[in-house]
Amino acid sequence: MENKLDGNAAGGILQEIFPFDMTQVQATCTGCGRTDAIGALAVYMHGMGTVIRCPSCDTVLIRVAQGRGHYWLDMQGVRVLQINPEV
Amino acid sequence: MSKGFVSRGFQGRRKSGGERGRIPPGQYLERGFPVLSAGPTPHTPLANWDFSLLGEIDPPKRWTWEAFCALPHEKVTTDIHCVTKWSKLDTHWEGVSVDTLLKQVAYDAHYMIAESDGGYTTNLPLEDVLGGKAWVVDTYEGQPLSPEHGGPARLLVPHLYFWKSAKWVRGLRLVRQDEPGFWESLGYHNHGDPWKEERYRGD
Amino acid sequence: MERRTIPGRLSWQLGEVVATQEETARAKSITLAVPHWNGHRPGQHVDVRLTAEDGYQAERSYSIASAPEPEPRVTLTVERIDDGEVSPYLTDELRVGDQLELRGPIGGYFVWEVQMGGPLLLVAGGSGIVPLMAMIRSWAALGSTIPIRLLYSSRSHAGVIYRDELARLLKSNSKLEVVHTLTREQPPGWTGYHRRVDTEMLREVVWPVEQRPLLYICGPTPFVETTATGLVTLGYEPGRIKTERFGPTGET
Numbered sequence: 001m002e003n004k005l006d007g008n009a010a011g012g013i014l015q016e017i018f019p020f021d022m023t024q025v026q027a028t029c030t031g032c033g034r035t036d037a038i039g040a041l042a043v044y045m046h047g048m049g050t051v052i053r054c055p056s057c058d059t060v061l062i063r064v065a066q067g068r069g070h071y072w073l074d075m076q077g078v079r080v081l082q083i084n085p086e087v
Numbered sequence: 088m089s090k091g092f093v094s095r096g097f098q099g100r101r102k103s104g105g106e107r108g109r110i111p112p113g114q115y116l117e118r119g120f121p122v123l124s125a126g127p128t129p130h131t132p133l134a135n136w137d138f139s140l141l142g143e144i145d146p147p148k149r150w151t152w153e154a155f156c157a158l159p160h161e162k163v164t165t166d167i168h169c170v171t172k173w174s175k176l177d178t179h180w181e182g183v184s185v186d187t188l189l190k191q192v193a194y195d196a197h198y199m200i201a202e203s204d205g206g207y208t209t210n211l212p213l214e215d216v217l218g219g220k221a222w223v224v225d226t227y228e229g230q231p232l233s234p235e236h237g238g239p240a241r242l243l244v245p246h247l248y249f250w251k252s253a254k255w256v257r258g259l260r261l262v263r264q265d266e267p268g269f270w271e272s273l274g275y276h277n278h279g280d281p282w283k284e285e286r287y288r289g290d
Numbered sequence: 291m292e293r294r295t296i297p298g299r300l301s302w303q304l305g306e307v308v309a310t311q312e313e314t315a316r317a318k319s320i321t322l323a324v325p326h327w328n329g330h331r332p333g334q335h336v337d338v339r340l341t342a343e344d345g346y347q348a349e350r351s352y353s354i355a356s357a358p359e360p361e362p363r364v365t366l367t368v369e370r371i372d373d374g375e376v377s378p379y380l381t382d383e384l385r386v387g388d389q390l391e392l393r394g395p396i397g398g399y400f401v402w403e404v405q406m407g408g409p410l411l412l413v414a415g416g417s418g419i420v421p422l423m424a425m426i427r428s429w430a431a432l433g434s435t436i437p438i439r440l441l442y443s444s445r446s447h448a449g450v451i452y453r454d455e456l457a458r459l460l461k462s463n464s465k466l467e468v469v470h471t472l473t474r475e476q477p478p479g480w481t482g483y484h485r486r487v488d489t490e491m492l493r494e495v496v497w498p499v500e501q502r503p504l505l506y507i508c509g510p511t512p513f514v515e516t517t518a519t520g521l522v523t524l525g526y527e528p529g530r531i532k533t534e535r536f537g538p539t540g541e542t
Contacts, residue, residue, distance in 0.1 A: 008397040008399055011398075011399075012337040015299060016299060020298075023397045024398045039397065039399020
């Protein structure tokens, strides 16, 4: 059994970067077009970084790593984010 | 915030050993074998598995699992070092050296990109994989390499940080221009020498 | 009293342990006074970070067990994983007066508040009960009459976290139902379930599909996946199922 968690587990690292809760933001997958709250995505995280994948097609939506005081954020797998400021 | 804070009484799981000289700077000794995965564990059936040499080579080569198993295998005992700071000493592997694989082809390339099931990639200069420095291994501690550790076959390049030893490797692509791989394109060092602590870009 | 989580980048802060309580032989609740705590919503978690003298750090996430309250205080319930790196420190070493580095609250997705309605189905595997207990405690404190059913899988009667508190809540709240399943050992005379949660058990316990319940599942990863798959098979809307996997930390 691999270390797959729910999107919530990435809430901490994402909120180090974005000044709001990203787990309720809706993300559309470039692989299959599915739209989900980030909290519902599949998260693989360990000492090297956090990888967030589509639960349907496994496409990598978001990757985050940290080193020497910098964050590296790759969102190539996200077609669009829908952010509701009221949430 | 909270700089300098130390948790009273916390040591963590690490053990310092008498093996000082074998542990690169910033590393600690690990007796287990942590599994770090960036995605679901692939389970390619051996009947469908193949291994390829691609890119600037002539001719491209492809081995089925049976053909790969029939290639000359070597035993390798080596230390491995993960950029997340654990080092594991005297690990035992068996596999086909990259020298053996490349001996069969002509190539005009300076770099190798390892490509794995699930899309993971990592890049290496050819001088880091030739001359007895790299293998494609299928056996760990005398047993077939388990899927969680990269089986049926993974790359083994123990003189560099272990993210370069790509799990679930399916091919080596030889190229003239370097192409940063999965972690190299996300802030990790392009080369990754643990003895020079080449962890992140700019180190 | 409605608390909104105040947005902004998360930063680490120091909390002080003001109380600890053994819940079971393996689980301990730790109450922290956190000076800059802005409140939380039931279901959220914190990240905890331990730092050794030489700078080595280990980080883990723990669900908040307490209901939101006016005091800048938060309670975590931690179950000791035998070869874990962080949980044994929290359950065995940490004591009143110590400081603990944490940040949060995190995760507005896995949250249930009374204004979201019901009926509510909570499925807990082992220590997966923790965030669900925050939901139940908040619901009880607000005197809500939304019907809640909790299906709670534990290895043994002695291992049921919050066992007595749940029994008390049952006595004073007719809208709360708790169904236990004890998977490894049962006390003499036990007439309840004594197997792992499966689709048949879910069918017998869950609100009918037509009532469109909100469903929350929390526990070890295999437990969550089996339960979620079972619920979808039974016809519950995937969009109304929220899961929080704790990782592959063994069976319940």
